[in-house]
Structure formats: structure tokens, C-alpha cells
Amino acid sequence: MHMDRAIFDLQLTMEAISAYIVICSLLDEGLFPALSLVRARWNGNEQSLRNALHELMQHNVVNADPTVFDGEPLTIRSRGKWRRGLTV
Secondary structure (H helix, E strand, C coil), rough: CCHHHHHHHHCCCHEEEEEEEEHHHHHHCCCCCCHHHHHHHHHHHHHHHHHHHHHHCCCCECCCCCCCCCCCCCCCCCHHHHCCCCCC
């Protein structure tokens, strides 16, 4: 299981936490968490997905900018590298 419950301690938006959960679910299924797969499971619009992933990047939860690297996997960084207390 890839999901770390410490994600809730960052006090992220509901959209950012949802994006994190989607990425974790892909990893749990053994799938490559590319933006296209995240997008296919996303219930919101494209802008809300981009905002959510940008917020995860700002907090150093994910490693890549999906707006630039569409083919790159979205890798979740370890909890120790996450940034707390940022305003979004």
C-alpha cells in the first residue's frame, strides 16, 4: 500500500488529496502513474486536476510537473521530503 496517512497532516485541498489517492491507487495496482491514467480516473475538470497536482508539487509530495512532462511518471516522494505550512 502506497498511501501515507500523513498526507492529511499537510492540510491540503480536497482536490490535492484526491489526486494523491488516485496516484496511490494506480501504484497499488502496479500501474505506471502517468498523467493520462490519473486523468482517466479524475472526476473533476482538467483545470482542477492541474491545480491539485501543482499543489502536490509545491508541497514536494510528487516529483514531476505534469503540465510539462506528460509522459513522466508521477512519483510520490517519501514523507520526510514533504513540505508543510505552505500557502497555496
